[in-house]
Amino acid sequence: MTAHPIRSRVVALMQALQSEICDALESIEAKQGSTARFGRDSWSRPGGGGGLSRVIADGAFLERGGVNVSEVHGELDPAFAGSLPGSGPQFFATGVSLVLHPQNPHVPTVHANFRHIQRGPVAWFGGGADLTPYYYDADDRDRFRQVWKNVCERHHGIADYEAYAAHCDRYFYLPHRQERRGVGGIFFDNLEIGADREHAERVFAFVKDAGQAFLSSYLPIVERHLDTPWTAEQKAWQELRRGRYVEFNLLYDRGTVFGLRTNGRTESILMSLPPTVRWSYCFEPQAGSREAELLEVLRTPVGSSAT
């Protein structure tokens, strides 16, 4: 399998995004007077390739956060190969993946991922970003979505915001709770580079722009809420909602389940799980509360006026 000519620039992009994002998050910790910083764990994959996991814990801002880069290659598991574009067993994949769990329940959790995969002659991109608040704030949701809409519109003919936003809502959904995980964002997959060189450049430019837009989608939301005081009850509510995050990731998330079942690096895959979590039997927040407001939003089917 010959490497697509764009590969080396994609690998460099993923590494640059990891550094840039970790630096920006660390500077927030520093401003808050915290000494928490991202560690660096290099790992190699028995089948080929490896990665660099960067994890932060017990910060003033981030209770736990992970920003992972991997660059792996080898032969696909036949059981999984059937679900992928391209042909043949040889594959290459690189990407950056992050999940940030703030201390403050007023600051939403965020997840983003940008990946490039090549299988035989076919190469494509996938990725996205989605926001999971513990208290609903329509401005946060609108601003977050607007960043991703603007990115997509800058790449007209390549990216389709409406389709990506709808895909995000469909994907981050817990059928057993009849709840969405969060308030949306974008999710795209199988965005093929194609044979045409100019088209490949345009696809790459979109993914690069999206990756570089992540901080501008999230940091303004952090700044708005980082200094809002919180109560023990609000913290418990955050931990309860984090339980839904765990349920989604372990029951439904394709990347998590696939990674764990194919001998991926467990600690890098599960860095997405929250630091402290709570389950409480049949808990329902008081009617009219801000907790109930969030549930109402997450339980309203996508496409209706309330979403």
Added chain:
Amino acid sequence: MTAHPIRSRVVALMQALQSEICDALESIEAKQGSTARFGRDSWSRPGGGGGLSRVIADGAFLERGGVNVSEVHGELDPAFAGSLPGSGPQFFATGVSLVLHPQNPHVPTVHANFRHIQRGPVAWFGGGADLTPYYYDADDRDRFRQVWKNVCERHHGIADYEAYAAHCDRYFYLPHRQERRGVGGIFFDNLEIGADREHAERVFAFVKDAGQAFLSSYLPIVERHLDTPWTAEQKAWQELRRGRYVEFNLLYDRGTVFGLRTNGRTESILMSLPPTVRWSYCFEPQAGSREAELLEVLRTPVGSSAT
């Protein structure tokens, strides 16, 4: 589908076990000066049947515990039917299922389940009990196993302790951690009642004896450790290990995954999840500590001398 003549006695047994077990656990709460008691939530299943969930929370002994009885019938999901004995879409199932998460990290978590299923002309039993300690105590493990060995030996020709114990170790295993969930017990399935009336009575007698043995397998362990003081570090270790319990139940447990994917009652299925849970990146206990001792036991392959 004609009900097997044993069915009404099985249903009565499951209900009696639930009452007896809840009563015994409540009396421990009372002795500890706690007012926590098991609630009663009746629910019905849209496809047919229903259940009674009994959950306790914030006790002096139990931080969270659930003892669930269900009696359901209807048509099997075709996607699931292929993995079951018997024939045809009609099924009936009843059982009692419990998970107890103590406050005190020195008291192990326990799970037990006894179930009766009929599909068309074939009816069978399944079930078992397994112990998940946070600190390893060889006496606890030995006494727990001995109770189940004794039960099986009282039903020679029906129950096979060695096979059931090995099944338990194989089933409660987390491949992505290369760890067993706990220190064993028994697990049996597809124990057919058969056409012979006397054989059916012998099978039922075994399951009844096993269900009634549960309290004697667990309560002596509770009594030994309930008053042992614990530190905040030991509590954090318990919460970290509870994370493995969540991982097992959401990633691998057949009953949990099947229940959630077939519109079971979510809160009754997930009453097995612990109340407070923690994930910490790449945590490894200090060499030589009691925490490290537990890990060593759980990571030692079954059948080697250390198990």
